[in-house]
Amino acid sequence: MRGHNWINSCLPDELIVEILRRLDSKPSRDACSLVCKRWLALERLRRTTLRVGATGSSDLFLNLLAGRFSNVRNVYIDERLSISLPVQRGKRGSRSQTSVSSLNQCAFEKNGIEDAEFESSHFSDSGLIALGEGLPKLEKLSLIWCSNVSSAGLISLANKCTYLKSLDLQGCYVGDLGLAAVGKSCKQLEDLNLRFCEGLTDMGLVELAISCAKSLKSLGIAACAKITDISLEAVGLHCKSLEILSLDSEFMHNKGVIAIAQGCPCLRILKLQCINVTDEALKAVGTSCLSLELLALYSFQRFTDKGLRAIGNGCKKLKDLTLSDCYFLSDNGLEAIATGCKELTHLEVNGCHNIGTLGLELIGKSCPRLTELALLYCQRIGNTALHEIGRGCKFLQSLELVDCSSIGDEAICSIAEGCRNLKKLHIRRCYEIGNKGIMAIGENCKSLTDLSLRFCDRVGDEALVAIGECSCLQYLNVSGCHQIGDAGIIAIARGCPELTYLDVSVLQNLGDMAMAELGEGCPNLKEIVLSHCRQITDVGISHLVRNCTLLESCHMVFCPGVTSSAVATVVSGCPNIKKLLVEKWKVSQRTKRRAGSIISYLCADL
Incomplete structure (x- = not known):
């Protein structure tokens, strides 16, 4: 019968919720929620995650959201993101503006506020109290740089949200009483992140460690000047199930790290940036943490190869190793890792100037499961190191090279011939690498999806013609490769139809x-960077936009041939455009009215 609502009459709530769940995109679910009030209510019930900016009357918004999305389990609140409360503008009777304004008016009346002006504010204890009252089933809460939140709000939330499992307090000035209350009420807490929490001391963390002794599995501490080894000793003594520790502090010493190593045998992930920790702590890790899978050491100045040898001798399950600015490590330490950690899959060496070719050669010979390798600012590592990687690490999928002046085409050819499963290759400022090496990649690595050759000034069109044979390529960055011109990019366009990101900035011949x-050739292109391309004009932009209707981001500053006409063309021809970076004087008033919210300006006075 015409006009009869068969769906709402026949289908139960559970089935409609399941249909909404199976929709493949948020816009589709949002569209369905506008069909009728019932669908709107059901769609709200299936929401489990909220992401909210924390400025601009965020307490009001959280109060509204908590009342409408009662099944939410995860909430992310970020002070760096803004909320703008809409005010009625433009045509009278606009549906979206009227509904939002009505929503705001109702909210203010409910809170006893009669003023029509909406004053900007920051997320505070009032918002936390509203979250606790409206979302008692909350399991994950992330508060990023919410500096107006205090212990009072955290205590209120902890008393209501007893199912809380994950808490991130980055940049929040909460005190010990709030953290202790979380430990007392939230017995299921597994994940705690305390980065830049300057108001905390050992007292609060010790109380939480005692209360959450059985549940706590992950702990992150950074730049908390009043948290010392005492806290780590308490964690090591009580939290036997701890699996992840991330520590960035100049106030921690060996004592705290040793307590964690000896007291937490389940530790799998350890990240340390502690200038006062020495070889003694790493020896304890190597002796006691036999389940360690990931180790990241940043800016260590007081430990040597002795510590790394202890890791190699004891941590046989190690898969991921990052060594950044560890000045006293040498090839001997890397040799211990190579011989002891056969399951290594990821290795990053960054700024460790005493590590050279020999250490990496041993990795290539002894670690056949290596899939990711990053060498940054490694001046002493030469071609033969990557030759051994190519010979021994057949499963390598990702290689990153930055400022490695001794690595050239010979090394890249070895990688191309031996690591045919390579999917990601990032090279920056490696001036000995040219066409020969990149051509070898194009000829052998047909699964390549991500290629970045920033400021490699020996790479030209010939190399990109070979890369054009990699039909799976999705990401390409050749910024600063001044020998590349039309021929190379045309080869990419004709051979790589899946391309979604392209950076060709500073290519003067393009x-x-x-x-x-x-x-x-590339209808799936979503992001393009054309800045400092002096030969590109409005005509080229028009041709690009005609078929690349999925474009979301376009940077074209310092392109003298691009005028306000091209800016208008991008705005009108790309319905999905979200960011357009241009000079301010190239944006007409009509374009600004039409798309002012998505336009960003660089050097506005030029």
């Missing part, structure tokens, strides 16, 4: 012909 080919 012109409109390449833009036209990109428009024809």
Whole structure:
């Protein structure tokens, strides 16, 4: 019968909720929620996650959201993101503006506020209290730089949200009483992140460690000047199930880290940036943490190869190792890792100037499961190191090289011939790498999806013609490779139809012909960076936009051939555009009215 609502008459709530759950995108679910009040209510019930900016009357918004989305389990609140309360503008009777304004008016009346002006405020204890009262089933709460939150709000939330499992207090000035209350009420707490919590001392963390002794599995501490080894000793004594520890502090010493190592045998992930920790602590980790899988050491100045040898001798399950600015490590330490940690899959060496070719050669010979390798600012590592990686690490999928002046085409050819499963290759400022090495990649690594060759000034069109044979390529960055022109980008356009990201900034020889080919061959392109391309004009932009209707981000500053006409073309031709970076004087008043919210300006006075 015409006009009869068969769906709402026949289908139960549970089935409609399941249908909404199976929709593949948030816009689709939002559209369905507008069908009728019943669908709107059911769609709200299935929401489990809220992400909210914390400025601009955020307490009011949290009060509203908590009342409408009662099944939410995860809440992310970020002070760095803003909320703007809409005010009625433009045409009278606009549905969206009227509904939002009505919503705000009702909320203010409910809270006893009669003023029509909406004053900007920050997330505070009032918002936390509203969360606790409206979302008692909350399991994960992230408060990023919410500096107006205090112990009072945290105590109120802890008393209501007893199912809380994860709490991130980055940049919040909460005190010991609030943290102790969380420990007392939230017995299921597993994950705690305390980064830049300057108001906390050992007292609060010790109380939480005692209360959550059986549940706590992950702890992060950074830049908390009043938290010392006493806290870590308490965690090591009580929290036997701890699996993850991230520690960044100049106030921690060996005593605290040793307590964790000896008291937490389940430790799997350890990240340390502590200038006062020495080899003694790493020896304890190597002796006691036999389940360790990930180790990251940053800016260590007081430990040597002795500590790394202890890790190699004891942590046989180690899979992921990061060594950053560890000045006293040498090839001997890396040799211990190579011989002892056969399951190693990820290795990053960053700024460790005493590690050279020999250490990496041993990794290539002894760690056949290596899938990711990053070498940053490693001046002493030469071609033969990557030759051994190519020979021994057949499963390598990701390689990153930054400022490695001794690595050239010979090394890249070895990687290309031996690691044919390579999917990601990032090279920056490696001036000995040119066409020969990149051509070898294009000829051998057909699964390549991500290629970045920033400021490699020996790479030209010939290399990109070979890369054009990698039909799976999705990400390409060749910024600063001044020898690349139209021919290279045209080859990419014709051979890589899956391309979604392209950065060709500072290519002085790139012109409109390449833009036209990109428009024809890469319809999935979503982000493009064209800044400092002097040969590109409005004509090229027009050809690009004609078929690349999925474009979401476009940077085209310092392109003298691009005018306000091209800016208007991008705005009108790309319905999905979210960010457009141009000079301010190139944006007409009409374009500004139409798309002012998505336009960003650089050097507005030029």
